Amino acid sequence: MTGLSAITKAFLAGRAVLERIPLALIQLAMRIAVAAVFFNSGLLKINSWELAIKLFEDEYKVPFIDPAWAARLAAFNELTFPVLLVLGLATRLATLPLLGMILVIQTLVYPQAWVDHLLWGSILVFLLSRGPGALSLDALIERRFAAGQEPSANAGGRSAAASS
Numbered sequence: 001m002t003g004l005s006a007i008t009k010a011f012l013a014g015r016a017v018l019e020r021i022p023l024a025l026i027q028l029a030m031r032i033a034v035a036a037v038f039f040n041s042g043l044l045k046i047n048s049w050e051l052a053i054k055l056f057e058d059e060y061k062v063p064f065i066d067p068a069w070a071a072r073l074a075a076f077n078e079l080t081f082p083v084l085l086v087l088g089l090a091t092r093l094a095t096l097p098l099l100g101m102i103l104v105i106q107t108l109v110y111p112q113a114w115v116d117h118l119l120w121g122s123i124l125v126f127l128l129s130r131g132p133g134a135l136s137l138d139a140l141i142e143r144r145f146a147a148g149q150e151p152s153a154n155a156g157g158r159s160a161a162a163s164s
Helices: 001-017 023-046 047-059 067-087 091-109 111-130 137-146 153-158
Strands: none
Touching: 023 047, 023 067, 023 091, 023 111, 047 067, 047 091, 067 091, 091 111
């Protein structure tokens, strides 16, 4: 039994070390990872615009929308919302269009790529439900508001208490 208790002790010690990794660092890594996937896709679209439109015409075939408009919308989403994710700015809002894209891609374009979509979607749902973490502009803004330092509270050089 001493061998088993040594293994248990080692396991618990290892788990304790891993639990010291800050969640905010993991959230930052998740934001960067999923943002990179979408941002790189957006860069490919704008760097080969004619090919991007051709892909939307011939391969993606998204219904109810013109292929050129679909390409524009996808490029906009892929180049805008990942930047917000990396910065951790309006993070929860930024996840929504990307989740929408995953839903469209999964159901209409590449249903066989469900493993990738599940991974990206899981990260985005985590960020949507738990937020971007302490290493984000959202957290910085929230701390400022929580401390009563809203930009309007100090307008005109007066404190909020002095103006009421």
